[in-house]
Amino acid sequence: xxxxxxxxxxxxxxxxxxxxxxxxxxxxxxxxxxxxxxxxxxxxxxxxxxxxxxxxxxxxxxxxxxxxxxxxxxxxxxxxxxxxxxxxxxxxxxxxxxxxxxxxxxxxxxxxxxxxxxxxxxxxxxxxxxxxxxx
Amino acid sequence: xxxxxxxxxxxxxxxxxxxxxxxxxxxxxxxxxxxxxxxxxxxxxxxxxxxxxxxxxxxxxxxxxxxxxxxxxxxxxxxxxxxxxxxxxxxxxxxxxxxxxxxxxxxxxxxxxxxxxxxxxxxxxxxxxxxxxxxxxxxxxxxxxxxxxxxxxxxxxxxxxxxxxxxxxxxxxxxxxxxxxxxxxxxxxxxxxxxxxxxxxxxxxxxxxxxxxxxxxxxxxxxxxxxxxxxxxxxxxxxxxxxxxxxxxxxxxxxxxxxxxxxxxxxxxxxxxxxxxxxxxxxxxxxxxxxxxxxxxxxxxxxxxxxxxxxxxxxxxxxxxxxxxxxxxxxxxxxxxxxxxxxxxxxxxxxxxxxxxxxxxxxxxxxxxxxxxxxxxxxxxxxxxxxx
Ligand SMILES: [Zn+2]
Numbered sequence: 001x002x003x004x005x006x007x008x009x010x011x012x013x014x015x016x017x018x019x020x021x022x023x024x025x026x027x028x029x030x031x032x033x034x035x036x037x038x039x040x041x042x043x044x045x046x047x048x049x050x051x052x053x054x055x056x057x058x059x060x061x062x063x064x065x066x067x068x069x070x071x072x073x074x075x076x077x078x079x080x081x082x083x084x085x086x087x088x089x090x091x092x093x094x095x096x097x098x099x100x101x102x103x104x105x106x107x108x109x110x111x112x113x114x115x116x117x118x119x120x121x122x123x124x125x126x127x128x129x130x131x132x133x134x135x
Numbered sequence: 136x137x138x139x140x141x142x143x144x145x146x147x148x149x150x151x152x153x154x155x156x157x158x159x160x161x162x163x164x165x166x167x168x169x170x171x172x173x174x175x176x177x178x179x180x181x182x183x184x185x186x187x188x189x190x191x192x193x194x195x196x197x198x199x200x201x202x203x204x205x206x207x208x209x210x211x212x213x214x215x216x217x218x219x220x221x222x223x224x225x226x227x228x229x230x231x232x233x234x235x236x237x238x239x240x241x242x243x244x245x246x247x248x249x250x251x252x253x254x255x256x257x258x259x260x261x262x263x264x265x266x267x268x269x270x271x272x273x274x275x276x277x278x279x280x281x282x283x284x285x286x287x288x289x290x291x292x293x294x295x296x297x298x299x300x301x302x303x304x305x306x307x308x309x310x311x312x313x314x315x316x317x318x319x320x321x322x323x324x325x326x327x328x329x330x331x332x333x334x335x336x337x338x339x340x341x342x343x344x345x346x347x348x349x350x351x352x353x354x355x356x357x358x359x360x361x362x363x364x365x366x367x368x369x370x371x372x373x374x375x376x377x378x379x380x381x382x383x384x385x386x387x388x389x390x391x392x393x394x395x396x397x398x399x400x401x402x403x404x405x406x407x408x409x410x411x412x413x414x415x416x417x418x419x420x421x422x423x424x425x426x427x428x429x430x431x432x433x434x435x436x437x438x439x440x441x442x443x444x445x446x447x448x449x450x451x452x453x454x455x456x457x458x459x460x461x462x463x464x465x466x467x468x469x470x471x472x473x474x475x476x477x478x479x480x481x482x483x484x485x486x487x488x489x490x491x492x493x494x495x496x497x498x499x500x501x502x503x504x505x506x507x508x509x510x511x512x513x514x515x516x517x518x519x520x521x522x523x
Contacts, residue, residue: 005271005273011267047381067282067386069278071278072330072331074273074275075253075275086274
């Protein structure tokens with residue numbers, strides 16, 4: 001989808017369902033059955049009430065931009081990627097998550113812009129959650 | 136237990152160089168340690184406690200104690216990024232008050248300039264649980280602070296011109312520091328015309344990348360009394376760990392909202408008592424948000440506050456970073472915390488450059504911000520006074 005680098009993320013028993021779901025174009029996050037918090041980032045307990053009674057729940061994939069920066073030139077594998085947009089997207093379900101805004105000119109990006117999830121998948125099967133302008 | 140008046144900064148030393156080729160990191164730690172001990176009128180054999188953070192090589196304080204040849208009854212490796220060294224002063228004061236030690240040595244050293252590191256450094260992420268959810272989106276250190284600046288602009292109408300005023304004030308002070316990495320005055324226009332690194336932050340909104348280091352010696356009242364050198368009492372300390380809070384991060388606040396009031400309460404003082412402030416200045420936005428959170432102005436009014444010469448020494452409302460700060464003078468090891476304390480000590484001893492010495496500087500504040508405004512940070516506030 002985008003031309004930004006994918007990465008070898010570290011997957012563990014706490015986060016495996018999140019990454020498996022991304023491969024199926026689905027955004028799953030843990031939901032606390034005790035205090036109803038949606039947990040970000042995924043982990044085995046709720047950091048709000050410390051319950052371990054969590055359930056994986058599908059998110060809408062919709063959100064708005066909370067803040068962003070247009071990076072002129074990145075470091076390392078991102079050296080040739082600029083200018084690109086790093087952003088915090090506030091999901092409709094609450095969490096503000098770090099991501100990239102893709103498929104839209106950086107100059108068009110603004111705070112409060114409605115966005116939706118993009119499951120950015122490489123030929124090698126690696127996948128990252130990014131966002132693009134909501135249509 | 137309050138540490139107020141129970142510990143004194145008796146020695147402070149900043150490495151004079153900003154590029155140090157052909158030396159090891161531990162060697163620079165040893166050089167600044169020797170400098171601070173000499174400043175205090177003490178020697179390595181007097182030290183019974185040693186404090187260092189993530190910039191120290193190997194097994195932290197244990198490796199360094201052995202390398203330096205120290206015989207210790209107390210050590211501390213507390214790592215909170217650039218605020219570590221301010222928190223070390225708090226921890227040293229607590230340890231001294233508890234009777235664990237009498238002479239505490241704190242060192243910082245690093246060689247990012249000679250090793251070719253960028254602004255903010257590479258970071259030490261390892262396999263932290265957040266890594267796979269943050270580190271693969273091209274989030275440079277600058278981009279994180281840029282997002283904080285963007286949100287501050289959105290919520291409060293802060294402008295790039297106002298951020299630039301912070302650099303202008305730091306640069307005007309750096310002109311008087313012959314060791315400063317950048318010694319030229321700059322204008323608001325020059326800041327705005329410098330290269331955009333991560334929108335809305337320009338190159339001149341960013342701190343310098345320098346080799347170097349610094350050290351402090353914190354001692355008990357009994358030791359301080361025996362020394363001929365003027366020492367600086369620790370009056371108030373505060374710390375807060377702020378993080379993304381289950382994905383509900385607020386980018387406009389720093390941990391100073393918590394650490395500041397705690398330090399003021401311990402010191403029995405308020406922001407209007409402070410005559411000089413060393414404010415951590417990794418980026419201009421770091422200063423703006425911190426000034427608001429420490430209560431030097433209303434939240435959201437930082438832009439207005441810095442625009443009317445408030446930060447200019449010696450006669451501004453709140454002279455800041457009179458050494459030129461991290462923006463111009465020195466940001467050794469990509470973390471400037473210890474230099475914040477060192478310049479506050481200079482001001483309280485009446486030993487800052489005469490052009491920037493604040494008259495009757497009775498109370499000073501030093502604040503460190505370690506980590507990233509966009510994710511997690513350790514915020515440490517110190518309030519220091521004059522010996523009576
Ligand atoms: Zn819960």
